[in-house]
Amino acid sequence: MIIGGGVAGLSAAYYAIKKAQERSLPIRVSLLEKEARWGGKIVTERIAFDGGHFIIEGGPDAFLATKPWGVALCKELGLGERLQGVNPRLKNTYVLHRNRLAPLPDGLALMIPTNAQAILKSPLISWIGKARMGFDFLLPPAPANGDESLGSFISRRLGREAYENLIEPLMSGIYAGDGDALSLAATFPYLRDLELKYGSLARGALIMRKQSNGKSSPSARSAFLTPTTGLAEIIEALVSRLQADHVDLRLGTSATGLSQSGRGYLVHLESGEVLPADGVILAAPAYASGHLMAPLDAELAAVLREIPYASTATISLAYRASDLPRQLDGFGYVIPRRAGRRALACTWTSTKFPHRAPDAYALLRVFIGRAGQEEAIPWNEEALVRLAREELQQTLEITADPLISRVFVWENSMPQYNLGHPTRLARLSELLQQHPGLALAGNGYRGIGIPDCIHSGELAAETLMALWSPRTE
Numbered sequence: 001m002i003i004g005g006g007v008a009g010l011s012a013a014y015y016a017i018k019k020a021q022e023r024s025l026p027i028r029v030s031l032l033e034k035e036a037r038w039g040g041k042i043v044t045e046r047i048a049f050d051g052g053h054f055i056i057e058g059g060p061d062a063f064l065a066t067k068p069w070g071v072a073l074c075k076e077l078g079l080g081e082r083l084q085g086v087n088p089r090l091k092n093t094y095v096l097h098r099n100r101l102a103p104l105p106d107g108l109a110l111m112i113p114t115n116a117q118a119i120l121k122s123p124l125i126s127w128i129g130k131a132r133m134g135f136d137f138l139l140p141p142a143p144a145n146g147d148e149s150l151g152s153f154i155s156r157r158l159g160r161e162a163y164e165n166l167i168e169p170l171m172s173g174i175y176a177g178d179g180d181a182l183s184l185a186a187t188f189p190y191l192r193d194l195e196l197k198y199g200s201l202a203r204g205a206l207i208m209r210k211q212s213n214g215k216s217s218p219s220a221r222s223a224f225l226t227p228t229t230g231l232a233e234i235i236e237a238l239v240s241r242l243q244a245d246h247v248d249l250r251l252g253t254s255a256t257g258l259s260q261s262g263r264g265y266l267v268h269l270e271s272g273e274v275l276p277a278d279g280v281i282l283a284a285p286a287y288a289s290g291h292l293m294a295p296l297d298a299e300l301a302a303v304l305r306e307i308p309y310a311s312t313a314t315i316s317l318a319y320r321a322s323d324l325p326r327q328l329d330g331f332g333y334v335i336p337r338r339a340g341r342r343a344l345a346c347t348w349t350s351t352k353f354p355h356r357a358p359d360a361y362a363l364l365r366v367f368i369g370r371a372g373q374e375e376a377i378p379w380n381e382e383a384l385v386r387l388a389r390e391e392l393q394q395t396l397e398i399t400a401d402p403l404i405s406r407v408f409v410w411e412n413s414m415p416q417y418n419l420g421h422p423t424r425l426a427r428l429s430e431l432l433q434q435h436p437g438l439a440l441a442g443n444g445y446r447g448i449g450i451p452d453c454i455h456s457g458e459l460a461a462e463t464l465m466a467l468w469s470p471r472t473e
Ligand SMILES: Cc1cc2nc3c(=O)[nH]c(=O)nc-3n(C[C@H](O)[C@H](O)[C@H](O)COP(=O)(O)OP(=O)(O)OC[C@H]3O[C@@H](n4cnc5c(N)ncnc54)[C@H](O)[C@@H]3O)c2cc1C
Pocket: 003, 004, 005, 006, 007, 008, 009, 032, 033, 034, 035, 039, 040, 041, 042, 058, 059, 060, 061, 062, 063, 064, 253, 254, 255, 256, 283, 284, 285, 288, 312, 313, 314, 410, 413, 414, 441, 442, 443, 444, 448, 449, 450, 451, 453
């Protein structure tokens, strides 16, 4: 039984069936989703317009190609040839700095600046800040001192200014998080490895990049990929595969709790129905899984609920290209937390992925809301569109009325891997030992990107397979 029909839960069902078929195990899989649609945070709207289509992503808009599990699943589902990269003609991503857009300096490797010339020319950092960045080559690695925040680590190596103006909007933005609270070990563990191994982030990042360039296959088209008509293609393909495999797929079915029944479990539903299961994969957000676990294991439930989630929203706005005063010559821009804006970033969707808007039209997407600032945001559609339009007016001087606007509010959607997250994960693994046949999947634990969520589903399916291994017979 799998609870939660986002990409993690759907992947768990897919891999459970696949692994059972490979081992000739006669298992029956049920997948419960409380909403009326599959996909969780993945939702794509395709809007016919003036002879073409706007493809509007409500949540994620592409996945990282370098983590193998996304591409691998797409290939298995027959979507390999449908994966498209970002516009190869684009180079720039901008950072909002003193109310203007400044390009990210060339030579970022693993998000670390490595090109001294480019840094010297960049308006993003003052001369004192640039000099401070050079300390990265001189400072010895800090001795191990437990979990450190991303903000503290980068400030220590590159200086606070480089952190606030350059690294924070790139790295914390991925989590809509607060870099001074995010755990380095849980978010970017390789940075500490670079410090320890090479004594310098820049030196280490350069070496790593050279090594991975040597290994990357010539077919690697782009760091970010998406199926042609949007990420929902992955969800649609998974659902039709699961239907073909006779998985018991139940939408509009909310689980309310778990209890023990012999060596198996009972899943209690809001409808009052109770479903028996040999094994259960909890693929809901960590706080929701905590709620489900409460009757079975209060401590496990408490640890799950300790993982905080931030709320965020995306507002997609479509315009006639001729209504935009500025050429959209990049992927978009990110906004440092210290700028004090309510927006976090703006993606220039129709230049990043030209097929997502009809010719002569432009599609932009503004992200609003980040950890710790949610109370300042009015979470209703009208106010969010107003905030997004204010952002576009202030930064890009767009005053025209949008032709289309689509708002997606994602309440408690972005898990925050804050300080202490690695300890919580270790405790969760320990506590789960006492519940054979129970596994966790989803974005709350070891990666929030789509490939990580797919991988978590696959690993959870493998855990359940142990129920049928000879050892437990
Ligand atoms: C705005 C935004 C932009 C993002 N951008 C990117 C990106 O560009 N690239 C990328 O790789 N990742 C991105 N992410 C992250 C990624 O989209 C998510 O981490 C991932 O989709 C989460 O998948 P999941 O299956 O773990 O969880 P979810 O998608 O949250 O699915 C969990 C499901 O469980 C269901 N559920 C909850 N409680 C119950 C219950 N009691 N009973 C039954 N069902 C229940 C929920 O309704 C939900 O459908 C983004 C996320 C957001 C919000």
